[in-house]
Amino acid sequence: MQRDRANHVFSGGHISKNIHGLDRHIPEDVRRQIRQECGFGCVICGMAIVQYEHIDPPFAEANTHDPQKIALLCGSCHDRVTRGIWSKARVLEARRAPRTFKQGFAKDAFDINTPFEAFVGNNCFKDISCIVRKGRDQWFSIEPPETPEGPPRLSAKFFTPNGEPTLEIDRNEWRCLIGVWDLKVSGSTIEVWTEPSNLMLQLKARPPHGLEIVYLDMSLEDTRILVETDGTVHLTVNGIEIDMKNSRVSTADAIFVLP
Helix, strand or coil, rough: CCCCCCCCCCCEEEEECCCCCCCCCCHHHHHHHHHHHHHHCCCCCCCCCCEEECCCCCHHHHCCCHHEEEEEEEEHHHHHHHHCCCHHHHHHHHCCCHHHHHHHHHEEEEECCCCCCEEECCCCEEEEEEEEECCCCCEEEEEEECCCCCCCCEEEEEECCCCCEEEEEEEEEEECCCCCCEEEEEECCCEEEEEEEEEEEEEEEECEEEEEECCCEECCEEEEEEEECCCCCEEEEEEEEEEECEEEEEEEEEEEEEC
16 A cells, blocks of 8 residues: 555555545445435446446545435446546436436346356255246246257246335346335345345355355245245245255255145
């Protein structure tokens, strides 16, 4: 780490403090407000993997992290603004009417390839068609590739314990509805919060062959699915409980078959 004459602090090629001594790190409560106001995605294109962009003034001249003057931008849109191809005025206009509010969700996609493994708690499922089958309905399904070179196609819907939809995976593209309290993407981890102290879903991408459900508390009609932090999977159906822990299942049609 080194300092220049203007007392900027450089770390990893980036200014960590500006001329006013403002730290580049935005406090979490401010970041959450920005996420909520921007609809959890890039205000221009709606993608969910984002960066925080100081609009006006730029970070180098800002005195505070004013959430009203910061927008979410995906890496691609952010790069266009940084290079001067797009104007700050375009970002400001999009900040007033974020793309996610128009489409109803923030989205991105998983990198999934054959052979695909689903990690649910500390259980591993490989070469399966779905995790839960109930009659003709199935939850967390994996379809074979459309072409020999294509990826397997993962689909799933996640609901709150009250049955409200939150996040959907449709053939490898995931979409989080803007009605959730918070969507937080940190590294390869995706978290959906329904209240300030209520984590409902935590997913972790494990490219190129896996996806992990680290934590989940949801209801699927009369079935509750709970994946606890200790790795245990609990299913409760009409008062009957089914538990699974430290299991590996390969080549199965469905893990849980419910009446």
